[in-house]
Amino acid sequence: MDQNRTLLAIALSLAILLGYQYFFVPPIPQDQQQEGQAPHGEQTAKGEAPATAPSPVSTAPTAPGTLAVTVDPEARDITVDTPNYTAVISEQGGTIKSFLLKAYRRGIKQDSGPMELAPSDNPGNRPLAFSLDNAATSSLPRYTADNAQSHLEVEQGTGELRMTTTLPNGLEIVRSMRFSADSYLIPVEYTVNNTGDAAVQISPALIWHHQPFPHENPPSSYLFAGPEAWVNNDLVEIKEKALLKGPVLHQGAISWAGYSDSYFLTACMPGSEGPQTLSVQAEGTGQRSVLSGGVRTLEPRGSAQFSYTLYMGPKKLTMLQAAGHDLSRAVDYGWLTVIAQPMLWLLNFFHSFTHNYGVAIILLTIVIKAVFWPVTQKGMKSMKNMQKLQPKITKLREKFKKDPAAMNREMMNLYKTYKVNPMGGCLPMVIQIPFFFALYRVLMQAIELRHAPFMLWINDLSMPDRLWLGFDIPWLHGLPVLTLLMGASMFLQQKMTPTPTADPTQLRIMQWLPIIFTFMFINFASGLVLYWFINNLLTMLQQYLINRSVKA
Known part of the structure; x- marks a missing residue:
């Protein structure tokens, strides 16, 4: 399978896996959007307990299925x-x-x-x-x-x-x-x-x-x-x-x-x-x-x-x-425990001195991006090189369209001549997928994020973000500002990324991915959306540096 189809398969697989969560998260209640966040960990009055009265016989x-008890x-x-x-x-x-x-x-x-x-x-x-x-x-x-x-x-x-x-x-x-x-x-x-x-x-x-x-706002089903x-x-x-x-x-x-x-x-x-x-x-x-x-x-x-x-x-x-x-x-965390627990430790470590889990998520995202920066760098450069070879690959496909075996042989010779790895842009994505899902599980299950505020309208990082506009929006109730920013960043990132394929059908499908992801993320926890948004911004920065170095 060539790089184009592999990339498309990974993107669609990720969309399907994330979409499963989308269909199991209920819409956010309207009343949550209109209430400010009290400090996490606020205690009730000492000794608070429901008033009780002597029970009658x-x-x-x-x-x-329950027990009948004589009181x-x-x-x-x-x-x-x-x-x-x-x-x-x-x-x-x-x-x-x-x-x-x-x-x-x-x-x-x-x-x-x-x-x-x-x-x-x-x-x-x-x-x-x-x-x-x-x-x-x-x-x-x-x-x-x-x-x-x-x-x-x-x-x-x-x-x-x-x-x-x-x-x-x-x-x-x-x-x-x-x-x-x-x-x-x-x-x-x-x-x-x-x-x-x-x-x-x-x-x-x-x-x-x-x-x-x-729970007034139950966790994800x-x-x-x-x-x-x-x-x-x-x-x-x-x-x-x-x-x-x-x-x-x-x-x-x-x-x-x-x-x-x-x-x-x-x-x-x-x-x-x-x-x-x-x-x-x-x-x-x-x-x-x-x-x-x-x-x-x-x-x-x-x-x-x-x-x-x-x-x-x-x-x-x-x-x-x-x-x-x-x-x-x-x-x-299942088989992701070995990755997820260190991520949770890092999240709490950053919170210990920032005292804001939103900021802690941003710092954690930066650390993860820094760790994978060299691998991602190679993948992006490989995609850039593949983009340069697209005219030659197109000519080979036209020349040998009736002989697939010869076409594959000539394409491998082309990759060897120009020292391009057709899987170079794909492998970095595959390596990072377990880490994404480990962080996904951490951010979905961490009680530390429950009722934890970030800033402005985001008052609960465990729930979807909604900005209350003073009137009800059907199904959404409020405006998912952070999610829309995430979708926009994904669109801009896609525009900056080299296109390793000339197939118009695949190009159209890839262009729809930012929209698909935006709809899927609407009901995700705002902490997860924040991670994805910051990750997109860092990827855009990395792509900008690569594009500038290639032009130079």
């Missing part, structure tokens, strides 16, 4: 307040009623409220239920807190919440939860005491109910959101299509299991190193995970301990790496 309504009117809500989050623990089953992140909001508006990682109103459909019969029954006993206070303040160091319940069969469960002022990790330990005179068989299981996190786990050194993503067929089972070494989307993660890590079983099934509008460790016998007057560690927080790679338990595997 009733059976809570349920969606199909104890004396069950209290215990509020735990740390610098990072406000958690509400219900004595009804000891489950997590609410978990609000102080440093992250649901939407870009300052009054959108803190991000909720336990979004369920049903007592039978909340995280952190514990069972001793492998979740076979649906009862949620009342866990009574050790003290009469309903508020635990953890401003520094750690704080502990102890809760106790006694089951109808005489088994006593004492649960301890430790909260840290500087961490999203929550160690949980269950001590089961057999107060009877007979041995009892138990099958401990932790039950976690998942609901989608309530192209990226996975749902139950996932790290099982036998492999990331398992349990998709909705699989759950429609019935419960999904995984057994073996389970480092963690939970629910994840692009930006946040709730996960449970078993303390036991033995084999575990994870069962996930659809439940109403969400999913239900059961993490169990097998059957064991509890002797009379004996006791057993079962420990877990919870993580409920942002999918920030540095935090997950520090947490251990393979949690960092939740930030999945």
